[in-house]
Amino acid sequence: MSRFVDRFVSIRAGLRLRHGAALALLLGLIAPVSELGAQTYGGREFNYPATRQGVTRAQPALRSQTAIPTSRESAVPGRTYPGTDAGRAYPGRGGRVETGRPGRPPRYPGRGGGWGPAAAGIGAGIIGGIILDQAARRPVYDPYEPEPVLPRRPRRPVILDGDDLDEPVLRHPRRPAPLRAAAPARRTPPPVQTARPTPGQPPIIVPAASERRFVADEILVELAPNAQADAVLRRHRATLMSSRRFDLAGVTIIRARLNDGRSARTVLSQMAGDARVASAQPNYLYTLQQDALRPEAPKDEAAQAVPEAASAAAEPVASLPKPEDAAPVLAAPPVIASPELPPVVPLASVAPKRELQPQYVAETLHYDAIHKLARGEKIRVAVIDSGADLAHPELQGVLAGSFDAVGGDTTPHAHGTAMAGAIMAQAQLQGVAPAARLLAARAFSGNSAPASANGTTYHILSALDWAAGEGARVVNLSFAGPQDRLLSRSLAGAKTKGMVAVAAAGNGGANAAPLYPGADPNVIAVTATDAQDKPFAQANRGSYIAVAAPGVDVLAAEPEGRYAFSSGTSIAAAHVSGLVALLLEKRPDLDLEGVRKLLMESAIDLGGKGRNPIFGAGRVDAPAALARTLPVSAARP
Template sequence: MPGEVLVALRPGAPADMPARLARRERLTLIASERFGLVPVTLHRFRIRDRRGLAAVIAALSTDRHVASARPNHVYALVQAPEPAFAGSQYAVAKLHLPQAHALATGRDVAVAVIDSGIDAAHPELAGAVAKSFDALARSETAPPSPHAHGTAVAGLVGARGQLASAAPASRLLAIRAFSGTGEARPSGAQGTTIHVLRALDWAAGAGARIVTMSFAGPADAWLSQFLAAGLAKGTLYVAAAGNAGPASPPLHPAADPSVVAVTATDAEDRLYPAANRGAHVALAAPGVEVFVAAPGGGYGFLSGTSMAAPQVAGIAAMLLQAKPDLTPAALRSALTGSARDLGPPGPDPEYGAGFAQADAALRAAGAAPPTIAEAARPTSASPPQGMAETATPPALASPQGPAGTPDAVPATEPPGPRP
């Protein structure tokens, strides 16, 4: 945010230190906020003159009572406008949802959706939203409106009507951290560091086992600290890889080591052309012309890595229902170890470990018996005498879905972070 800085003080700093800094550095104190996920109080200041942010941060950092002074970054939702071509729910067959739902549906697993406003009254989401939180409430006076992006993402995690979802029996924690002009439009909503930190903090307090994040922006030290703290407490974070294209540097939070980054593919397993690439990409899931819920009880088709991430979060919810004691590391291992390889053999910067498979992930986590083919698969080395041989997670061929969706006219999204 132009002209804004977030300051944390060292333990033992005088109680009036924020006021002193404001006077000395020609700042206006907007708010002071205490967080629990990372025990810290952040003081949000606005620069009162035309000085650059770097100069103000440098000046603040010389004070012995200041632990850190950092920008209040801007993050943007990462999904493209409606495409010209309308397909069907090809994701159902691609992800093997019918087979997986015979074993688990994510029942009672708390999944936090950090996004824009969600239409909780949509028939697909009736009864799905257990709790809600508005991280923007302190900065806005007008009541929030349901937003296309947040409604779509929430439905992909836990829709429970005619729209198929990965975890239809999960408990959604709806967190609004993004807003902007044209709330009915899928793009254009933004949030800042402070809004995202509020969202992560609340999600932790509300008991979220999984958090899905379909937004992208620059690296931020506070964001990384909060994600690491949540991961250490047992929360799995899933994020959209971003839609800034193959030449873009890694975007966050997807590029953070505490996060499972998800890219998008179409009905024929082709990579979404605008998807970010990189070694941090963990998995691929359907994200091109995906059938989604829309505000006002409607439906539509949206594209982008934003649409892929919540489907992986839903699969993780299935795993946690079946085996509640799974750690984030075990969840990641089951998801990536059971993925169907795409692109060059092995993990690669375009598809990660490959395409997510819900039923295979359940088997990889030990939540379902292996198939005959899996049980017969030899391991790389024979086990010692008397020890049982362990089946290798499968690389299943996906059943052919409905007619493929051409990417000759892919929907394009504006690049990730906005200044």
């Protein structure tokens, strides 16, 4: 049905007599009508009046009934007939008269009679109008007609050289999609956070009710852009303690003390609705990983265990305070006190009851063999701890720089001294990397007991930034505590700079939750084993543990030239830090992941086959790890 409608519309449009068709139609009408008049035929007069409205039908007029011959043979040349124009001869051959069909007037050539010209003009007008209309109209979509096939653009020939035959050729490259305009910003955009929080953690971290490892009246705040520190602190009734830019973490942190005795948990809950605060969290507390008090041994056994050269320095051992005398001192540390933390009993500087070799670590890690290949030359190792007794005979000539992030009492501390000695001891003891250089960073404060010092997030971040600025390649982190977003960001920044962080797995026990920074993916977590490669009973367990190292009953340096046996994942991590310094001496291009892979692939498998949550990949094998960093010719014996 739609096709007939389209044809009708086309014909009607042709009758509009547009353009040249209208002119042809008018000429065809004017020519014959102008010569029409009264015509006589058979005694009847036919009138063809030409009017302005058009041509009307002819009306016959009765006249004489004289008949006109109807055949050519009866017509006489030169003769006139009544009822016709007198004296006018009929044209034709031999004077014959050609008549039209009966009952109609004859057509006289040259006299303009008949509808021939008019019909031709009308037809030309109709046809021209249809043609012009069809040319001007847009094509009408017909679902029943097949769509025309568009011509395809010819493909360009692809010429391949001999060198390009093996390479894939893209014959039809796609044009890049046009860039779309970005959607308009919302009227009230959320505040911009320059410190991107760790996935799964909100910008404002409110510690759980069971969490006690943070400074009760301090918070760490990062302001949003264009926010005023005075206004924010006034709003939350806090006092500015210090403000610093931490380059490794990429943030500027304000350390604030809360007024009116309010707790950090309460204020952080209120800050969750403040758009001027980009992020905030507690100032977490970390503890050094060292074992507890052991019974005091007789002097003669202590003298036998300590090397002969150090026996003269063993006199202060008898004058050490007894545990019951030292307990009140630890109840309130002088610099950083947290009443929510349980007191830690210090390690006495005595030898165990059973007799051990003075340094079984040297035989386990094969110091004699590895020191022929590397000694840690020009490698700077940062020990972020409680400081060290730099006057100790074992640490003479090893210092490259020191930093104190805490301030206040600077009494030499036992824990930091033991960690530094395990890495680079120079006198009676042997360090893993004796030629390395020490960057001693004090981020923990307390009395001189090995495990009495506490460190905070703010101090540890300051020490990490200082170590990075001093060119440290290895960072020893022999402490443990809660998960900390800011510390994790700083460790990620240290990894980017090529620093290798080694951390203690923690001394929380087999059922303890993961401790940090050991559980952070940006460090190498180390657990402890004894002389028989058995696990340290108090060590943490977990899939984050990478390797194990000697860390039970290890003879270590103590302040004032003394020596003591140390146990824990702290000194195990220090041994691995020294081994990493040897590896970096031979392969300075190694990064954190490269060192981790090398240590785990060369470790001696302990426990079940493969990696396990107790030993990780196994106890480190120093000669095998170092051999993997050397050329084949040098690694062969």
